[in-house]
Amino acid sequence: MAKSPAIPRTAPTAPNGGPNSAANAAGVGSARAGEVFQLLRDGHARTRAELAAITGLARSTVAARIDALASSGLIGPAGEAVSSGGRPPSRFAFQPTARVILAVDVGATHVLIGLTDLSGKVLSELRESIDISTGPVPVLDAVLDHCGQLLAQAGRHERELVGIGIGLPGPVEHSTGKPASPPIMPGWDGFDVPAYVQRRFDTDVLVDNDVNIMALGERAVYWPDAENLLFIKVATGIGAGIVSGGLLQRGADGTAGDIGHVRVPRGGEVLCRCGNYGCLEAMASGPAVAAALAASGVPAATGEDVLELARRGNLAAIQAMRQAGRDVGDVLAACVNLLNPSVIVIGGGLSSAGEYLMAGVREVVYQRSLPLATARLRIVQSMAADHAGVLGAGRMVIDHVLAPDGVERLVAEHQQA
Template structure:
């Protein structure tokens, strides 16, 4: 299938877009498929070969003769450094230009450190991971970074104190460009996660919602094939939707009755601790769930129902095809997911739920690393950008 907006006068970048499906093609196949003349295809391919965007692979005939070479997108022509920042840790990964993760590492962070200290460490760790995974001379194509909280898309500056107040308004993208190169993409961790979830498991799904339930609750939204960020990057703030009948439950945001204060990991852990269980965080709750503790499984089912109440409204507004639920509280037996399904399918219209899938994530944190890389890859491999990178005779 040809890329959107294709015409026979499209540039070499559109040929790269076509070959990104991973299927090598001969020049004759490209001529037949695109409608370009043989000479135009030859010129486009030669420029891409010279720039390293594509590679030629040999063919063979059954009679032993040499067949025509096939042209394939070369995903190894550059590497992307992906970084996911949390309040206490950083997950770093290196991918090729197809989004395949080549190496990753998780490190602890000091929660009180400001952006200068954290980003300096990210630069050092990133360089070491690149050297170890793809070689010291590898070309760094760009850096993708996910941070907790909303981000001003055009500047890459966090709009909230994530993880400390010094981060708000800090020029994260500019700081990384100083040391690592010109292509830097920054977005919220949830936006990065939903991009990765779609890229790794739901490539053809145009309407997708990702929910993560841990100590906090976050949501990422793909609508009409486009990441939905909202006016200032604050779309998907599901954790602070009001839950009916919870007006006396105080949330860390200063409001009362928020979903996160009722169904988040810390809230579930607090209720279990009041009943004598030794738990403080969502990871503690998950550990007891894996042991089959009946109190924990009941709490997870109730938390799932509360989450389902909020998601039923999302389903009515957005009509997604798939809701993916992940995070520490999605226990192996899927009790929380059962609560979500019970309420969403029970309260939403039959039109919205007829083909709706509510599924657990299959990718965990790996999808976030891929999503951070995808931000860079889509920018770098935009057909116009590829054309501008070429030297024409």
């Protein structure tokens, strides 16, 4: 039977599986293998005696939990500790290569699929062009075929797969994995993505908005200590992934961070595809900037055309990119006053234009936001670039399957096999 896609709404472990969160999760007196595993998730090797001292469990109980975790492959021998007399005690450590995850970042015109281990390390990846508007069945069928190819090429069996994480370019009801009225995804509204994927792969399937998983990926790899971070994607659409107090904020219906449909000062009567006028997306997205340039006589049909013109030094394209940054900055200034992030990361296709877009964002944010809110604020370009989505989709699944309940399930499944 296919596993439930839902994720319990509990605080996740630290992005890097740090020892403090692991110790809190394992707590004195805990008896389950899943809690004991949290103490090994940071990668540091420990002996049975050390684990018994931390948890307060009897050594026989710790030994039983270690045996269960080792038999499932989640942990393995990691040498011997210094002996205080007699035979040196064995040490055990997390084995991230024991299982694999498929991380899928679906965009409007492309899909990037990565095969990762349980540490989030990308083992292999595949990029293909797709058209999200063709509907869920043809897009997901192509994605699933590519997922099978990646597994086969890596020599990994489907039984080693513990989960699939998917990011989609539109609002998603995270608890069910169903898209919710996505504006650029005709035919996807309410489609049961997890159930469809589980017809091919019998594993956990977790689905979220693409900007949310980008925020997870960027933070996990490059900003693990940032408790308050905004990730802004500027591409075919514009959206924000919000990390506040160390937790990803999805909102009541999964639409938190949909800044692309906030009205901007110079929006006027420009019609947006959402049906409203003056939206940020209608002014500063890749297609919007290209359309504005084309109207002024500059040959540009797509965001990629705009980027290429800017790289060649076309003054009109450079000015258009900077103005797009100012428009984004107009909305972000309000976000900064409201959320007080310490880091704003600008990603997405148009961010590869580098300082042209960034200069416009910084100009307005630092001018319009409260001085106290910007005193320690950093506005930076994405370091993960187009890999942020894959990194985040993998992290989403890792935090699910390596949580105490997830580990218990993996151990039980191995014992029943």
